Amino acid sequence: MKPHSIHQPTQRRKILGLILAGALVTHPILAADYPTAKVNTTGLAVTDTTVTVGQLHSATGTMAISETGSIEAEQLAIDQINAAGGVLGRQIKVIKEDGASDWPTFAEKAKKLLVNDKVASVMGCWTSASRKAVLPIFEKENGLLYYPTFYEGLEQSKNVFYEGQEATQQILAGLDWIAKEKKAKTFYLIGSDYIWPRTSNKIARKHIENVLKGTVVGEEYYALGQTQFGSLINKIKLKKPDVIYAIIVGGSNVSFYKQLKAAGITADKQTLLTISVTEDEALGIGGENLVGFYSAMKYFQSLQNPTNETFVKAFKAKYGEKSVIGDVTQAAYEGPWLWKLACEKACSFDVDKVVAASPGIELDAPEGGVKIHQNHHLWSKLRIGQWGADGQAKVLYESGLIEPNPFPKGYQ
Numbered sequence: 001m002k003p004h005s006i007h008q009p010t011q012r013r014k015i016l017g018l019i020l021a022g023a024l025v026t027h028p029i030l031a032a033d034y035p036t037a038k039v040n041t042t043g044l045a046v047t048d049t050t051v052t053v054g055q056l057h058s059a060t061g062t063m064a065i066s067e068t069g070s071i072e073a074e075q076l077a078i079d080q081i082n083a084a085g086g087v088l089g090r091q092i093k094v095i096k097e098d099g100a101s102d103w104p105t106f107a108e109k110a111k112k113l114l115v116n117d118k119v120a121s122v123m124g125c126w127t128s129a130s131r132k133a134v135l136p137i138f139e140k141e142n143g144l145l146y147y148p149t150f151y152e153g154l155e156q157s158k159n160v161f162y163e164g165q166e167a168t169q170q171i172l173a174g175l176d177w178i179a180k181e182k183k184a185k186t187f188y189l190i191g192s193d194y195i196w197p198r199t200s201n202k203i204a205r206k207h208i209e210n211v212l213k214g215t216v217v218g219e220e221y222y223a224l225g226q227t228q229f230g231s232l233i234n235k236i237k238l239k240k241p242d243v244i245y246a247i248i249v250g251g252s253n254v255s256f257y258k259q260l261k262a263a264g265i266t267a268d269k270q271t272l273l274t275i276s277v278t279e280d281e282a283l284g285i286g287g288e289n290l291v292g293f294y295s296a297m298k299y300f301q302s303l304q305n306p307t308n309e310t311f312v313k314a315f316k317a318k319y320g321e322k323s324v325i326g327d328v329t330q331a332a333y334e335g336p337w338l339w340k341l342a343c344e345k346a347c348s349f350d351v352d353k354v355v356a357a358s359p360g361i362e363l364d365a366p367e368g369g370v371k372i373h374q375n376h377h378l379w380s381k382l383r384i385g386q387w388g389a390d391g392q393a394k395v396l397y398e399s400g401l402i403e404p405n406p407f408p409k410g411y412q
Contacts, residue, residue, distance in 0.1 A: 029344065031089030039088055039348045042142075045118045046349050051086070052093045053078075053336075054113035056124030056134070061101025062225040062250040067126045069280040069329030070148055071096070072319050074123045077336040080314070087340045088349070095119060101224070101250070103133040110134035114141040120349045121146060123335045126328065127249065128152060128196035135160070144351050146335035149328050150275065150297070152199035153406040158355060161338065162377045162404075163331040165298050167203045167411065169402045170275055173382040174296030175207050175245075177397055178273045184242035185214045190232065192276075193221040197247035200275065203411045204245060210410070217241050222248070227255040233263045236270075246274040253281045257289040267292020278326025279391060287391035297327040298380040299367040300393045308366035324391065325366075334365050338372065377404030 036048050045052035055074055057067040078092045086092060095117050097109035106125065113119045114137060121144040125131045128151050138145050138159040145160045153166035178184055187208050191197025201219060208214040217239045220232055236244060244265075248256050253276070260266075272293040279301050282290055301312060301324060311333070315325055338361060343349055346357035359374045370378045379401045385393025 028085035029089045034088045034347060040350065041348075042350050043118060044120045044349055044351075045093075046090065046120060049090055050093050051088070051090045051120050051349060052095060052117065053339075054117065054119040054122040054124065055094055055096045056099055056106065056109055056113060056122055057126060058101040058130075059096075059098040062252070063099075063101040063126055065251050065253075065284050066249065066278075066280055066328065069278075069324075069326055070123075070126065070332035072323070073315070073325070073329045073333035074336055076315060076318055077333050079318075081336055081340055087343050088347070092336070099125070099130055103127075103129045106130040107133040107137060110137045110143070111141070114138070114143040120144070120343075120351075121339050121354075123148070123332065125149070127194060128199070129194045131160075132195060142351050144339070144354060146339060148332035148335060150331075152196050152203065153408070154199065154412060156375050156377075156406050158376075159351075160376060161335075161358065161372065162406075163334050163338070164328060165380055165382070166377055166404055166406045167200065168405045168408050169298070169380050169382060170296055171200055171203055172207050172211075172408070172411075173399055173402060174273060174275060174384065175204060175212065177296070177382070177384055178243055178271070178294070179212045179214065181397075182242060182271050184271065185212075186217045186239075186241045187214060187243045187245050188218040188236055188239055188241035189216055189220070189245050189247075191221050191247040192226075192249045192252060193223050197221065197249070197276075200247055201245070206411055214242075222252065224250055224252065226252045229256050229259045230263075233259060233265065236265065237263070242271060244270060244272040246272060247276045248274075249276050251284070253277060254284050254286075257285045257293075261289045277387075278328060279324040279393070280326035280329055282326075282387065282391040282393075283324050285391075287387060287389045290387035290391070291389050293387050294396075295385050295387065295393060297383055297385060299327045299330040300383060300385045300395055301325045302385070302392050302395060303367065303383075305366075305368065307364055307368075311366040330366050334363060334370065334378075337363055337365075373404050375404060375406060377406060379403060 040046035099106040150164035189201040342354045342358045346353040382399040384397040
């Protein structure tokens with residue numbers, strides 16, 4: 001499979017562009033052509049007219065600042081799919097559950113959706129902690145999870161499709177760029193205290209020391225919801241690293257970046273690269289507190305291509321002109337579309353058939369062309385964005401398509 005094959009136009013890839021543009025599907029798929037008894041042989045919540053899916057995100061708690069965009073983007077995609085005739089001629093119904101930024105709650109709600117509600121798929125989770133909490137349930141109950149967040153890799157499950165970047169597509173590629181562009185040799189690693197930041201920094205440290213031949217001069221972790229970073233900022237001032245490498249998540253970002261600025265740590269004096277600040281977080285942080293710092297992502301709202309421009313317009317029309325779209329929000333938008341395409345390729349809602357049909361599916365997404373790999377991750381690009389006072393990022397660098405490799409040799 002060659003990377004450039006992703007750019008070859010196909011009828012399936014054109015679907016999203018047509019829906020976004022408001023074009024009518026001239027030959028809609030009719031439910032009558034796909035009898036319920038044939039498309040649903042495993043007792044899922046499918047009728048002759050509807051199919052039920054679940055949404056499982058944090059609508060409350062410290063992670064709501066990051067996950068609200070995912071909830072909105074998935075709903076936008078579902079509304080557009082329904083307007084175009086649904087999936088196999090059936091309208092999508094949604095059962096929304098709130099994980100409330102609490103991992104046991106995520107597990108409890110996942111079981112409810114799969115066992116009680118018998119949903120055909122779930123769009124959900126943000127943190128790796130929430131994903132790890134629900135994974136055993138999805139595997140035991142043979143459910144289907146579309147997970148939108150960039151993450152540490154080192155995982156692959158038959159029951160999960162990973163729409164975000166894994167480590168080789170974000171962490172390693174981003175560190176390579178900053179080391180080359182800034183001639184960086186010393187790094188201070190910072191993270192929230194749970195699986196994703198700790199594992200990501202473990203991978204980052206190996207890359208810095210073994211590949212970039214640099215030095216980690218500090219590594220610190222803080223509880224989710226932490227609001228006091230004075231001690232950390234004093235240590236950064238003392239160590240004077242070439243790069244602050246930040247993986248702080250949720251509402252803590254607001255305090256961290258405001259306190260950095262108040263302490264005089266600004267981009268004209270200090271290079272900072274983060275893999276956890278998107279436009280969603282920037283909205284809460286305030287662009288004035290991020291100016292000049294860098295984020296390594298696959299998507300920024302400012303991308304200029306017809307699909308993204310139409311997507312941004314549709315998102316703002318639904319959620320307001322002041323709404324913003326970050327990396328995970330855009331990836332979440334892909335989930336319902338990828339599921340729809342897989343169901344229609346499989347001519348079934350049965351999980352095993354949908355899973356089998358998924359590899360090779362392509363979508364002309366706002367980020368550009370994506371394709372599902374056999375390992376259930378997506379081919380994607382790395383982009384480096386530099387933050388402006390308006391809370392939008394200017395894309396300074398764009399890689400070629402990077403093949404997903406969730407188990408990179410030497411980083412496990």
